[in-house]
Each structure stands twice: as C-alpha cells, then as structure tokens.
Amino acid sequence: MTPKKLQIYSTPISEVVLIATQSHEDERGVFYRGFCDHELDEILMGRTIRQINLSITHQVGTIRGLHFQHPPYAEMKMIRCIQGCVWDVVVDLRKESATFLQWYGVELSGDNKLMIVIPEGCAHGFQSLIGKSELLYLHTKPYVPTAEGGIKYDDPSLKIPWPLAIAEISERDCSFPLLNENYQGIVL
Known part of the structure; x- marks a missing residue:
C-alpha cells in the first residue's frame, strides 16, 4: 500500500490551512498518514516540530482556550x-495580517481526519462536541510558561458562536482578558 499525498x-x-489525508481500510483496520514533513515543506518553511502534545477532554461542551x-x-x-469531535477555533492576532481579529471555526473529528495548521500569532481554542475527544498537537516551539497568553473565549468583540452550552472551562481560561478597542495585536 502506498500512502496518498496530503x-x-x-x-x-x-x-491558516486544513490538511486532509486519505485513509486505507481493510480487514485489519485503518491506516492514514498523520504527518509528512516533506509534503508540508511549503507550510513549514524550514520550521521543525519541537514537541507533540495530546489533550483528552472528557465532557461534552468543555471549552479550552483561547491560547497562544x-x-x-x-x-x-x-x-x-x-x-471524538471538536469545534476548533482560530483567532488571528497578528497586527500586520489582512485578517487581523477575524476568527475561523471548523469541526475536527476522528472521522474526518482533518488537521488544522495555525501560524504564529494566532490564538487557538476548541469546544468538545463528543465526550472523550482527543486532540494531537504538533508544535514548532517548546512550551514557555512566561510566554503564555490568552484571550477570553466569549470576548464580545469576536462574537464566536460556540455551538453547545458550556459545560466546563478552566479558571485560567475564564480569567483571560477581553480585547479592547486599543488592542494592537502581536508583532512577529
């Protein structure tokens, strides 16, 4: 079997791009390519994957984010x-971006096998649509606690329509600031 191109x-x-892959299914189960650096050269542009993380969200309606x-x-x-399945959201915080302060949401699931690529300077968050949703994260930089930032998930200036009632969200994520009219964005 030859894996198909992404x-x-x-x-x-x-x-911000979505990456789809085709899967191969037979009597043994399913195989699909999750990541292939040489097929993503035009996106990675010399960056390397520095860490891989896994989050498991147990409860339907849980929100994590918006982090950067x-x-x-x-x-x-x-x-x-x-x-599982999540509604994944990206907010563009890059001051020089043509899409500054715009957001995009997409359903990611174990069934659709989509991967979202989020560039530097964007915030990320998601809401679980199914219990026990698992997300695999590939990062181009290590986690640095002193560099951590966030914006509040329900910022009225963004008007993100989370699809479900909020079942759970961390105190930290609730304490992130709202954007104000003087927000200058991230300069990369």
Missing part, C-alpha cells in the same frame, strides 16, 4: 482530532 485547503484566515505564545516563542501548531 491535500491542503485554504481557509478565510491568512496562512508571545514572541519570540510564538509557535505554529498543527492540530488533529484523533478521537
């Missing part, structure tokens, strides 16, 4: 739901 789709947010890292530790993330 397919890359643009989104309304500058440099400040420069010089701003990171590109590649995120795939490997089990």
Whole structure:
C-alpha cells in the first residue's frame, strides 16, 4: 500500500490551512498518514516540530482556550482530532495580517481526519462536541510558561458562536482578558 499525498485547503484566515489525508481500510483496520514533513515543506518553511502534545477532554461542551505564545516563542501548531469531535477555533492576532481579529471555526473529528495548521500569532481554542475527544498537537516551539497568553473565549468583540452550552472551562481560561478597542495585536 502506498500512502496518498496530503491535500491542503485554504481557509478565510491568512496562512491558516486544513490538511486532509486519505485513509486505507481493510480487514485489519485503518491506516492514514498523520504527518509528512516533506509534503508540508511549503507550510513549514524550514520550521521543525519541537514537541507533540495530546489533550483528552472528557465532557461534552468543555471549552479550552483561547491560547497562544508571545514572541519570540510564538509557535505554529498543527492540530488533529484523533478521537471524538471538536469545534476548533482560530483567532488571528497578528497586527500586520489582512485578517487581523477575524476568527475561523471548523469541526475536527476522528472521522474526518482533518488537521488544522495555525501560524504564529494566532490564538487557538476548541469546544468538545463528543465526550472523550482527543486532540494531537504538533508544535514548532517548546512550551514557555512566561510566554503564555490568552484571550477570553466569549470576548464580545469576536462574537464566536460556540455551538453547545458550556459545560466546563478552566479558571485560567475564564480569567483571560477581553480585547479592547486599543488592542494592537502581536508583532512577529
């Protein structure tokens, strides 16, 4: 069996893309390529994957985010739901971006096998649509606690329509600030 090439789709947010892969299924189960650096050269542009993380969210309706890292530790993330289903959201915080302060949401699931690529300077969050949803994260920078940033998930200026009633959210995520009219964005 020869794995099929990854397919890359643009989104309304500058440099945020979706990656789809075809799977091979037979009597043994399913195989699909989760990541292939040489097929993503045009996206990675010399970056390397520095860490891989897994989050498991047990309760339907849980929100995590909206998170990012400040420069010089701003990171590109590649995120795939490997089990369950989430509504994944990206907010463009890059001051010089044509899509500054715009957001994009997409359903990621173990069934659709989509991966979202989120560039440096964008915030990320998600809401679990199914219990025990698992996300696999590939990061181009290590986690630096002092560089951690976030914006509040229900910021009225963004008007993100989370699809479900909020069942759970951490105190930390609730304490992130709202954007104000003077927000200057992230300069990379």
